[in-house]
Amino acid sequence: MLVYILRRIIYVIPIVIAVALVCFLLVHITPGDPLVAVLPADASAELAAQMRAAYGFDRPLPVQFGLWIWQALHGNLGTSIASGRPVLAEVTQAVGNTFILAVTASLIGFFFGVFFGLVAGYFRNTWVDKVATSIAVAGVSVPHYWLGMVLVIIFSVWLNWLPAVGNGPGGWAWDWVHMRHLILPAVTMSVIPMGIVTRTVRALTGDILSQDFVEALRSKGLKETQVFRHVVKNAAPTAVAVMGLQLGYLLGGSILIETVFSWPGTGFLLNSAIFQRDLPLLQGTILVLALFFVFLNLVVDIAQASIDPRIKRS
């Protein structure tokens, strides 16, 4: 097991380097000069050259990449062109907010996904199954930014129960004032993992129930609830793994929902970085999110291997 973990970690290193390279190159496929955003329109050539040197844009690409990586390893992701603050500080603050949102959404999605999936798989081809699968298909097909708007219309505009934007006054706290702000974006965000987990768990349950060992359990005289427990046990590793990956997708894909709800997370940060052409900030945010995603993949793999006895050796 330890060897498996070590090997898995070693395999991640080239991926991490490649991810960093892609993030780095993103800036260099940009049409136009990355300095345009900060330079005044009438800047002299001299000033432009100075700025270029200050940001290191005058050196050859491989050197720039090397320096960038070296700085990044020391926790320096550069300075935001727009705000002048260190990129890392901006990103860290935003990541926290996105994390709160994504984890809450994952938990909601996982809970309902497992529930619908088990029910649908257990009562396959009945009306219960049809309802549950319809909800699942709707969950993965709905443009969630639109769903967010609809929920705002219903719960904020019509019913006036919940706030429509922001994450509450001051910093985040787990109190009702702040959590009220969390409900709508988290529910909106949860529909995608809910749909995907439902589909996965439904398929798993169906597969497990059709296996011979279930027949053996029943013929042994086990109660249906006990059989059901075996089904849950067998479906759990895959369901958890799917959920882990979904959390990663949510963290990286929160931009649309954060825009709808003005949630001050990474998506919101990305949005402003893009429209202010703040490339260091854009680069830094994407790098942090991608590395987090790689890390999460690694954790999911190792967790799955340690739960599921069958894949320990592979």
Next chain:
Amino acid sequence: MTLIEPILEPLADIGGPAQPLLDVKNLTKHFPVGGGFLAEKKTVRAVDDVSFSIAKGETVGIVGESGCGKSTTARLLMHLMPRNAGEILFDGETVGGTLTMRDFRRGMQMVFQDSYASLNPRLTIEDSIAFGPKVHGIADKEARVLARDLMGKVGLRPEVFANRYPHEVSGGQRQRVNIARALALKPRLVILDEAVSALDKSVEAQVLNLLTDLKREFGLTYLFISHDLNVVRYISDRVLVMYLGQVVELGPVDEVWDGPAHPYTRALLAAMPALDPDQRTQEPPITGDPPNPIDPPPGCRFHTRCAFFEPVCAEACPALAPVAGGAHFAACHMVIPGSGHSRAPKAGGNP
């Protein structure tokens, strides 16, 4: 029925009847396993220094447990995978030498065990059989005529089966299709890799009879691979027993059956259920699982399971040695004169 002949000529006999159709020398295939970071690189010796020959018109059987290298041998002979070492002479010629791969492909064909997996599910039966001839330059129309003709020969009415898809016919019928497909190139040697193993017993018998008929009609030579000893005895002239990638015994099928020289062969034969109570043997049954081929034991590979184990068995790997004159060989220290095994014949003396 003579329609095929003018279209696709069988390859000419080169060396005459005395030259073996297939001569295999020191065939070896190692698969690397593991490797990479923190994992020791190992090799599976799937086929290890295997030599034998097949005479023209003969049927040679290969028997052995699953995982002994039978199927790998078949794929190596077909040139479907590269070998690590060894020579394969087809009627005295080697591929890449005086024989082109294209001609070799026509000369040697194979029928696979899994009748379903060996037919393209998207092609009709007729298309599947006609594919080979078309590759070799036969026009579509003629290839179809040939395919239908062959379907008749393997006992499938073309008007019933030609346009069917593999999933629309039974297992036995599918295997007939595979045989027709193999024969479509007019091969001289056909490798039958567990070709009847997946079939019901009654269907198996029909297909075996068909194979015997076809052999006579087309003047074929067979290499018949199976784990079913009864079937091998029924169809083969000579038999080759494999254990963990090596040939342990080789000889005319009756001689091997009547006087198996290698303890492994004896164990295999003893494990066959005898229908006659008087025929029950007192041979020690084979014990244990075959050793991991990744890490074969030194010396004789069978010594971990052998009832006659003596120290010499773990030290030296026995070569094939003649058992009773002529054509019967076994790779066991007990038949090698002066090998050091207590049951070995005296050196210099007649075995």
Next chain:
Amino acid sequence: MSATDAALQAAPVQKARGYWATVGRRFSRDKVSMVCAAVLLAIVLAAIFAPWLGLADPYQGSMIRRLRHIGTPGYLLGTDELGRDMLSRLIYGGRLSLLIGILPVVLAFGIGTSLGLLAGYLGGAVNTIIMRTIDVFYAFPSVLLAIAISGVLGAGIVNSIVSLTVVFVPQITRVAESVTTSVRNLDFVDAARASGAGAITIMRVHMLGNVLGPIFVYATGLISVSMILASGLSFLGLGTKPPEPEWGLMLNTLRTAIYVNPGVAALPGVMIFAVSICFNMLSDGLRSAMDIRN
């Protein structure tokens, strides 16, 4: 020929049906799929023939009739924040929305299938190079990748199509590679090699027909994701530019109107939802129609 052989011959002559004919028949019997196909067809045809449907000008606004409610006489689906006819804009909007949603998947299908076939059939070093490169793109969540590329390339229809294609190529390549590898290992490919056929012939005759189906099903499902993402990019201001009618962009500009006229504001999303769900259902229907084991 033995007696049992003769009995074997007695099987009735039946009309054999090709694989795709069988799939088509099963598919056309699936009611849900047919309804979805009809809805999609209606939306696509309406978008194509929009200029001949006698609709109001989708660009012509009016300050005095802004944000009319759904059902207002003369404005069946109301008007938007600039007083433009919503029905007209929704139908015209299908042109761009469908284009930027479907085209990336079509492009990615072509590129990904070719890469996956090569990697799967040739194996070895080719496989390693292609698949390890794909792995790098897999290290980015797809929404993030799409937004990152669109973000640096800047807003625009072409850039949005490019970025989504880059997102989908790795996914389709992975599916294509795994399907190809599994088909490649089936005995009939070895049988074809044994009959002397070259790599190109084998790929054309034996591989393509067995591989395309599953990849196609996967790609149909991706259109659903692509529609949401493409409109999402426009929603963020990274795709289409005003005043072009496009569902995602319309949703964005109508966002301010949710307090005044929520019904109209939500309409463009209904279109995206409808198209997306229909493609998802079609993908499911196709998958089960193709799953012919018995």
